[in-house]
Amino acid sequence: MATLTFFGAARQVTGSCYLLDDGKYRVLLECGLFQGPPDVERLNERPFPFDPKTIHAVVLSHAHLDHSGLLPRLVRDGFRGPIYATPPTGDLLEIMLKDAAFLQERDAEWENQRRRRQGREAAEPLYTIADVERALAQCRCLPYGERFEVAGGFSARFRDAGHILGSAIVEIGIGSRRLVFSGDLGNSATPIMPEPERVEAADVLLLESTYGDRDHRPIDATLREFEEILEGAAADGGNVVIPAFAVGRTQELLYYLGELHEAGRLKQQRIFLDSPMAIAATEVHQRYESLLNGRIPGTWSHGGRHKVLPPLQYTRSPEESMAINRIAGGAIIIAGSGMCTGGRIRHHLKHNLWRREARIVIVGFQAQGTPGRELVDGAKRLHLLGEDLAVNASIHTLGGFSAHAGQSQLLAWADGFARRPRLYLVHGEPDKMTVLRAKLEERLRWTAEIPQANQTIEV
Ligand SMILES: [Zn+2]
Incomplete structure (x- = not known):
């Protein structure tokens, strides 16, 4: 006993x-x-x-x-x-x-x-x-x-x-x-x-x-909505910014983007995984592919591009990350932290929140008191990195990923x-x-x- x-x-x-x-x-x-x-x-x-x-x-x-x-x-x-x-x-x-x-x-x-x-x-x-x-x-x-x-x-x-x-x-x-x-x-x-x-x-x-x-919302409905958001951003010429959690959610997003690309339905030709932690976690997933049902698309460090998702780029250094700030539209940017409390996502929000043509896609739980939660709750302005930013981009919350x-x-x-x-x-x-x-x-x-x-x- x-x-x-x-x-x-x-x-x-x-x-x-x-x-x-x-x-x-x-x-x-x-x-x-x-x-x-x-x-x-x-x-x-x-x-x-x-x-x-x-x-x-x-x-x-x-x-x-x-x-x-x-x-x-x-x-x-x-x-x-x-x-x-x-x-x-x-x-x-x-x-x-x-x-x-x-x-x-x-x-x-x-x-x-x-x-x-x-x-x-x-x-x-x-x-x-x-x-x-x-x-x-x-x-x-x-x-x-x-x-x-x-x-x-x-x-x-x-x-x-x-x-x-x-x-x-x-x-x-x-x-x-x-x-x-x-x-x-x-x-x-x-x-x-x-x-x-x-x-x-x-x-x-x-x-x-x-x-x-x-029960969760059916995943098919969530994926249709995600695809429509991506299409809308491409049509308007804006970026899609996704605050993502490094382990699990990021790899799932890459999987869906890979599927869309293979089906010829992805308009965006540049996808950035802008988080050293998420890159490391994605590499662990690739190492244990036999334990997973689906392949996680990725890139190799020698500038090679993965055949499943060629537009994907890993941006490891701060310089590579900062270069993304010059891109006004047409890109998908996945960065942490997931609730926008720290990390590189804050810089991408700063450069995109004020643009009407941009889309911010929230794919995970946002705790009370975080910038991510303020966006979900419909804030018109957001205080971030010492600046008071206008929220003109459209904010989408996708509830089906869990x-x-x-x-x-x-x-x-x-x-x-x-x-x-x-x-x-x-x-x-x-x-x-x-x-x-x-x-x-x-x-x-x-x-x-x-x-x-x-x-x-x-x-
Ligand atoms: Zn858990």
Whole structure:
């Protein structure tokens, strides 16, 4: 018998963290960053609710920061055991954690300039690049399907969750009992990712519920709208600017653009992937093509162009990025950050927002308080890079792209279990969890529990 304590992603969508303890060994499932408004992000700074030195191993479902982003802090605070993940997760983790550490160090530096002026004590970054390097050195990568020893009586096996490259459903064996953690389950309508694998048996199931309250808009309708936006921009002679998330969404967009190009329906002859992080993530996808359903078009570094999407150019250096500013129309520019809070996208917005003929296409979630959210909400002016910009471009929000299973997909996946395990809903906002719980009851006659933060159960 062991216990499981819900330390994060309980009645919320970020900060995934579950502690398994059989009295002798302690295994941490996920070590995610809390993301959102300042009062939520402050949770990242509080001491861990356990001693990291007493943890024997970590098992990680995928590379998204809300699942992995506190690993460097765990290591800094004394964790010395292995971190188990799939090989692509290991590669993506390097990109994402280094970027996160870079931002943490930069934020601390700005904060410290302010504190010095006020004669206050300096602040430490949440973690540094050096902490990330140590965490990466503790990663042990194992492929899907292979059962492996974790620590003491704990074993594990990864199954493909189809959410982002490398994402896993985690089966944990505890003696003869089995705990299944869904991780983030993928959206089966996404062409490049495989369907989430069905799992047949478990004693206890932790099910994510991000979109527990609804189904996504059909992807076909979203793609038709996307194509019309591209055509409109080409006809008007404007650029298409897309703030994109580096991992997953960017590669999906490239896939769709590749399809349009091959079908002879893409007017734009210049496509820029203007983000070193997104370029690196795209290269990881190309490395693991066998795990994907569709080919990701790309370019090679020697100026060669990929046959699937010849207009695509990677712009790695700041000089190449700045040269894009001189292009007044006819280009598609994909750049980060996804919510326009930093990165090169801000410069492209500055040079295009005021142009009536330009199109800004929002393809991912925009949190409250971000420039991206202001655009979605119809702002007529936007304060960016110290300037007050007129918003004349048309702003389009495409809601159909999602890397998460919608409600019907969650229900169908859960229904794959031969016998009903004890069910706990995690990784969702409380109102969405309540809707999903009612649906599970109504459609599958299955009662789910919604655990509180810090609640402990027996598994
Ligand atoms: Zn995720």
